[in-house]
Amino acid sequence: xxxxxxxxxxxxxxxxxxxxxxxxxxxxxxxxxxxxxxxxxxxxxxxxxxxxxxxxxxxxxxxxxxxxxxxxxxxxxxxxxxxxxxxxxxxxxxxxxxxxxxxxxxxxxxxxxxxxxxxxxxxxxxxxxxxxxxxxxxxxxxxxxxxxxxxxxxxxxxxxxxxxxxxxxxxxxxxxxxxxxxxxxxxxxxxxxxxxxxxxxxxxxxxxxxxxxxxxxxxxxxxxxxxxxxxxxxxxxxxxxxxxxxxxxxxxxxxxxxxxxxxxxxxxxxxxxxxxxxxxxxxxxx
Numbered sequence: 001x002x003x004x005x006x007x008x009x010x011x012x013x014x015x016x017x018x019x020x021x022x023x024x025x026x027x028x029x030x031x032x033x034x035x036x037x038x039x040x041x042x043x044x045x046x047x048x049x050x051x052x053x054x055x056x057x058x059x060x061x062x063x064x065x066x067x068x069x070x071x072x073x074x075x076x077x078x079x080x081x082x083x084x085x086x087x088x089x090x091x092x093x094x095x096x097x098x099x100x101x102x103x104x105x106x107x108x109x110x111x112x113x114x115x116x117x118x119x120x121x122x123x124x125x126x127x128x129x130x131x132x133x134x135x136x137x138x139x140x141x142x143x144x145x146x147x148x149x150x151x152x153x154x155x156x157x158x159x160x161x162x163x164x165x166x167x168x169x170x171x172x173x174x175x176x177x178x179x180x181x182x183x184x185x186x187x188x189x190x191x192x193x194x195x196x197x198x199x200x201x202x203x204x205x206x207x208x209x210x211x212x213x214x215x216x217x218x219x220x221x222x223x224x225x226x227x228x229x230x231x232x233x234x235x236x237x238x239x240x241x242x243x244x245x246x247x248x249x250x251x252x253x254x255x256x257x258x259x260x261x262x263x264x265x266x267x268x269x270x271x272x273x274x275x276x277x278x279x280x281x282x283x284x285x286x
């Protein structure tokens with residue numbers, strides 16, 4: 001990794017993590033998250049401290065709410081955007097030397113993952129911003145220590161440990177999150193249930209609940225709602241379908257229930273969301 005100010009290497013057992021953070025620049029732009037579609041050769045972490053953000057990764061759409069984060073794997077094209085309203089974020093990039101830790105990271109994050117951050121991570125992010133604001137004696141040294149702590153908390157939260165098997169590993173193979181994603185993609189318009197997913201994965205409901213929390217930072221109903229909202233947002237952006245038609249197509253029998261779920265998820269109404277994309281080409285109604 002090319003050396004530049006505030007870049008440093010963090011040693012974790014036999015592995016090295018190379019961190020890149022321009023904290024003063026990030027501090028000055030902490031209330032903005034807008035960029036063209038791009039990819040990086042490093043892992044990219046985005047933490048939403050306040051407000052709501054959208055992130056399109058390859059052909060999937062995600063919503064990041066307050067106290068949520070997304071870790072994006074190298075080479076994944078993504079398009080970030082903050083929604084209107086009060087907004088604050090923390091972002092950084094890092095790479096990992098070839099070894100057990102990187103192998104574990106590749107297994108856990110093949111593309112991207114959304115998860116809820118811990119209170120310790122939020123405190124560290126705000127501490128780094130505070131040092132940028134005051135620039136007291138040895139502030140850069142303190143930021144290095146804070147950033148090291150942030151990475152450790154991140155890896156613990158994602159159950160990344162080069163000296164241990166991934167948290168989902170069974171005696172033969174890990175639980176495949178692609179099967180979980182496929183289940184929700186196939187069932188989000190229908191009445192889906194935890195018992196049905198557990199039977200599909202040949203696990204207990206308790207085990208599935210733990211996997212969902214560890215892999216996505218949410219429970220079954222939250223994952224179902226998130227999948228429905230992703231598809232509803234895509235339809236609002238790319239079609240002229242009525243709100244009522246979209247509500248029914250993503251599994252809601254009541255327009256009011258859809259409206260409330262969408263507003264809670266994105267912090268804006270479906271109509272307000274659609275108006276943000278009026279400049280985008282629309283597909284004709286089918």
